[in-house]
Amino acid sequence: MAEDFGHVLGDRIRRARKRLGISQTELARICNFSAHQTIVQIEKGQREVKAWELAALAKALHVRISDLVLASSEEAEPIILWRECPEEGKELIEADFRKHCMDYSTLEKLAGEDVGRDLPSVNVGTTKEDFSYRAAAELADIARRNFDLGSMPAGSLEGTLENSYRIKIWYRDLSSKGSAASTKGTFGCGILINSKEPPWRRNFSFAHELFHLLTWDIFPPESLSDKALFDKVESFANSFASSLLLPSDTVKVAFEKHIQNKKVTYTDFISIARQFGVSTEALMYRLLILGCISKQVVEQLKADSAFRDLDRSTMSANWWEPPPIPERFVRLAFTAYTKGNLSRSKLAEYLNTSIAALTDTLMEYGLDDREDYEAKMLNARC
Amino acid sequence: MTAKTTKPRCLMLDANIIIVACKLDVWQTIIDNCEVYVPSIVVHEEALFYFKKGSTSKHYIDLPRLVSEKKVIEVAASAEELSALNIVFEDLFLQQIHAGEAEALALLVAEKLPTTCLYCTGDAPPIKALAMLGKQERGISFESLLKGVGRIRKLRTQYTEQFFQEMLKRGSMNFITRAGLSNKSSG
Numbered sequence: 001m002a003e004d005f006g007h008v009l010g011d012r013i014r015r016a017r018k019r020l021g022i023s024q025t026e027l028a029r030i031c032n033f034s035a036h037q038t039i040v041q042i043e044k045g046q047r048e049v050k051a052w053e054l055a056a057l058a059k060a061l062h063v064r065i066s067d068l069v070l071a072s073s074e075e076a077e078p079i080i081l082w083r084e085c086p087e088e089g090k091e092l093i094e095a096d097f098r099k100h101c102m103d104y105s106t107l108e109k110l111a112g113e114d115v116g117r118d119l120p121s122v123n124v125g126t127t128k129e130d131f132s133y134r135a136a137a138e139l140a141d142i143a144r145r146n147f148d149l150g151s152m153p154a155g156s157l158e159g160t161l162e163n164s165y166r167i168k169i170w171y172r173d174l175s176s177k178g179s180a181a182s183t184k185g186t187f188g189c190g191i192l193i194n195s196k197e198p199p200w201r202r203n204f205s206f207a208h209e210l211f212h213l214l215t216w217d218i219f220p221p222e223s224l225s226d227k228a229l230f231d232k233v234e235s236f237a238n239s240f241a242s243s244l245l246l247p248s249d250t251v252k253v254a255f256e257k258h259i260q261n262k263k264v265t266y267t268d269f270i271s272i273a274r275q276f277g278v279s280t281e282a283l284m285y286r287l288l289i290l291g292c293i294s295k296q297v298v299e300q301l302k303a304d305s306a307f308r309d310l311d312r313s314t315m316s317a318n319w320w321e322p323p324p325i326p327e328r329f330v331r332l333a334f335t336a337y338t339k340g341n342l343s344r345s346k347l348a349e350y351l352n353t354s355i356a357a358l359t360d361t362l363m364e365y366g367l368d369d370r371e372d373y374e375a376k377m378l379n380a381r382c
Numbered sequence: 383m384t385a386k387t388t389k390p391r392c393l394m395l396d397a398n399i400i401i402v403a404c405k406l407d408v409w410q411t412i413i414d415n416c417e418v419y420v421p422s423i424v425v426h427e428e429a430l431f432y433f434k435k436g437s438t439s440k441h442y443i444d445l446p447r448l449v450s451e452k453k454v455i456e457v458a459a460s461a462e463e464l465s466a467l468n469i470v471f472e473d474l475f476l477q478q479i480h481a482g483e484a485e486a487l488a489l490l491v492a493e494k495l496p497t498t499c500l501y502c503t504g505d506a507p508p509i510k511a512l513a514m515l516g517k518q519e520r521g522i523s524f525e526s527l528l529k530g531v532g533r534i535r536k537l538r539t540q541y542t543e544q545f546f547q548e549m550l551k552r553g554s555m556n557f558i559t560r561a562g563l564s565n566k567s568s569g
Contacts, residue, residue, distance in 0.1 A: 005462045049461035051488065052422040055481040059427075065481060066473050069465035106477045336478070340506035340549070344398045345428070345480035355401055356432045356440070374539035377506070378548055 007045035009054075012068050014043040016061040019077075021091045030060040062095035064102070078185030080192075081212055081221040083205065083234065086178035097170060097181065097192045103350060104168040104329055105187035110336035119165045119189050119213055120146065128218050136236045139214060140207075140243035151250040154203040154277025161191070161210065162328050169206075171195035171322040180205035182212045189213045195322050198315060202322075203277045207241030245278050246286040255292050266307050274318055280311050323365070325351060330365045338373040390522055390530045392499040394419040394457070394490075396483055399502050399524055401432045402541065404443055408533045413453050415531045419499060421485040422458035425449060428482060457495065459488040466491060468564070470515065475562035478507035490517050502527050504540040506549050513553025514563060521546065 017027050017039075024043070025036040031053070033039065041047035042057075049057075058065045078101075080094045108114040124142070126135045144153055147160050161167040167189045174180075174194035179201075181192040191209045193202050212219070215233075224230040254275065258268040273283040284301055287293045301307050323330075333350045336342040345355055353361040362369050393416050395403075400420070403409040412418060424430075430443040449456045467476060467488055476484065486501050487508065500522040503509060512521045523546035525537055539545050556562050 005465070009461060009465075050422060051459040051461060051464040051481070051485040052426040054461040054464060055423045055427050055485075058481075064477075065464070065484075066468055066476065069461065070468050070473070106474065109474055110478060342478050343480055343483055343503075343505035343507045345396065345482060345505070346478060346507075349480055354428075354431065355398055356430070372539050374506075374545055378539065378545060 006048070009049060009068060010043040010045040013039075013057055013061070016063055016068070017043075019091060020061060020095055027057075027060060031056040062092065062099050064099070078183045078187075079221040080181050080183045081224065082178075082181045083208060083237075084177060084179045085181065086175045088175075093172060093174070093178075093192075094181075096172070097183070097190065098185070100170050100329075101168045101183065101185060101187045101190040104170075104190075104326075104332070107329065107332040107336055107350065108166065110341040111332040111339070113332060113335070114166075117165055119161075119167065121214070121217065126218070128223070131215075131218065131236060133236065133239050136211070136240040137243040139211070140240045141247075143210065143214065144244055144247060149244075151247055152276055153207075153247070154200075154245050157203065157206050157210075157245075161206065162326070165189070167191055167213070169193065169326055171324075171326070180209050182209040184213065184216055193322075198279070199318065199320055200273070200277055200279045200282070203245060204241050204279065204282055207244045208237045210244070211237040211240040242282060242286050242289070246276055246283065248290055251276065251283075251286060252290060252292060255287060266310050269301075269307075270311050270314055274314065280307075325365075327365055330362070330367065334362060334365075334367050334369070337369070338376075340374075340377045390416055390500055390502075390527055392417045392419070392496050393522070393527065394421065394486055394495060394499055394501045395424075396421075396486060396501075396503045396505070396508070397424045397428045397430055397480070399504060399541075400424070400443060400445075401430060402504070402524065404432045404441065405434065406533075406535050408528060408531070408535065409443075411531050411533050412527070413448070417496075417499075418454045419457045419489075419495060420445060420449070420454050421482050421489065422456050423482040423485045425456045457489055459485045459492060459494065463488045463492040463494075470564060471511070472562050472564050475507070475511075479511065483508040483511075487511050487515065487517075490520050491515060504538075504545075506540075506552075509546055509549035510553030510556060510562070513550045514557045516557070518550050518554070521550065523547075 017024070024039040028036040028039045038047070042049055054065060054068065058068055078098060080097060086093065105114070124135045124139050126132070147164070149156050149160060158169065162169050168187060169191050171193050173196050175196070178194050179197065180194060183190045191206065193205050197205065219233045224233060254272050255264065258264045258272065269283070270280055273280045276283065284293070284298050288295060288298050330351060333342065333347055337344070337347045344358065348355045348358045351358065351361050359369055393412070395418060400409065403412055425445045430445060431440040432443070434441060445454065448454045464485060467484055483503065483505065489495055490501060501512065501520055502522045502524055504524050509521060512518055523543045524541035525543045528535055
């Protein structure tokens with residue numbers, strides 16, 4: 001073994017392990033190595049690493065093999081900007097999210113779908129210092145118009161961000177403590193959403209993270225280590241999300257339509273929230289800001305158990321869980337495969353399944369690999 | 383196109399071929415008649431199983447057991463040999479190939495196998511890679527393999543000799559145009 005290669009590889013493995021905050025013993029256990037001494041020796045460059053060991057290490061460290069063997073992989077890692085991060089396993093989730101974003105970008109290229117619009121930099125003529133809630137609201141109006149989101153943006157926001165602007169959206173169980181995160185890198189933009197949150201909260205998270213991506217240059221994530229600034233920016237992001245998902249004119253019309261004798265029933269109130277794809281709480285605060293209801297009404301609603309019970313009772317009918325792998329990601333992988341740009345084993349790996357179960361996995365996404373794509377490939381000139 | 387009928391004696395198989403061979407009930411014939419090498423990543427990393435036609439129960443292929451019984455031979459590349467592919471190919475090209483397939487190619491490049499050993503795969507990217515490495519003669523289609531052991535089956539296009547040859551041709555074209563090859567490699 002060339003001494004240099006062993007040492008360089010060992011060093012990269014050690015750094016990747018430390019980034020995840022796991023011990024050598026833990027890594028050995030995840031990789032199914034019989035002794036933690038194996039990791040000690042590998043990290044010191046004292047042991048020849050077998051290809052299967054390297055593959056197991058890359059998988060455990062949530063990196064690609066090329067990240068461990070190529071010098072070019074030593075670029076700074078994209079920062080993940082969290083709204084609320086889970087208490088445990090943050091490093092692992094971040095590594096996993098970065099890798100998914102990289103894989104997503106690779107599949108776009110292999111499927112020939114890497115061209116298209118990038119998320120535009122939206123200029124509201126303001127700087128970090130004089131950014132205001134008004135600017136956040138203006139930004140929301142511009143985004144709604146430019147992204148063609150219509151009068152009820154929640155329904156089309158995710159699809160537009162994913163399909164038109166190639167934002168890598170990934171869902172993951174972030175426990176009750178985590179909500180969402182965003183990132184930017186060579187792969188473009190990425191958004192991580194808590195799959196266990198209700199759909200209306202996820203919509204809000206999309207809008208919230210969109211604010212961060214649009215203002216990435218105004219509020220660079222590095223600058224948000226300042227707690228006061230972070231809190232202020234989070235507040236702007238919430239204001240932006242509220243304005244984006246609940247356009248003032250449409251919300252006012254929808255609300256006023258339900259007023260009878262100066263009152264709106266709980267059922268109608270909840271129905272408006274569901275219609276706009278937001279939580280009743282988000283609707284409450286939006287209506288307060290728009291001057292449609294008073295602070296007293298908000299407090300009254302929040303304290304009313306009958307309202308909360310009714311709200312809760314309608315949730316299951318409107319609840320849906322996102323698929324474990326984004327549909328666009330699966331489609332891209334399948335397109336790359338049918339074009340002969342992905343081997344079957346690699347397709348199964350991207351879809352986190354086995355070769356034997358691949359056909360069934362694809363069918364869950366409405367794709368059928370039983371067609372003889374190779375015959376088509378033979379006839380195609382590529 | 384007619385498949386070669388020379389009886390293959392020494393083979394290296396990828397995971398997909400092993401599964402298809404089991405499904406077609408020719409796996410035993412292959413390991414009885416040929417010296418079969420399997421890359422270590424396929425042995426260690428991929429829990430291989432398959433479903434028989436019309437059945438939903440999993441049939442496991444216990445490769446570690448077959449290795450211990452000396453019915454198949456596990457062959458391992460080193461990480462350094464595997465990394466040599468990153469010098470030859472562009473990273474984007476390597477992302478098309480599973481690590482088990484990459485190890486098979488690395489083993490051919492490192493000449494760690496008997497010179498008569500042929501790599502059998504039915505996937506476009508590793509077949510093209512063979513040609514891009516100038517190792518066309520070290521590959522064999524599944525159709526040819528089956529003819530060689532006298533077990534002819536109706537196969538999906540990707541396992542045919544015609545497909546194999548066409549992908550080799552495309553790989554040769556890549557070699558000439560340097561598509562998919564790293565600019566660190568010297569051609």
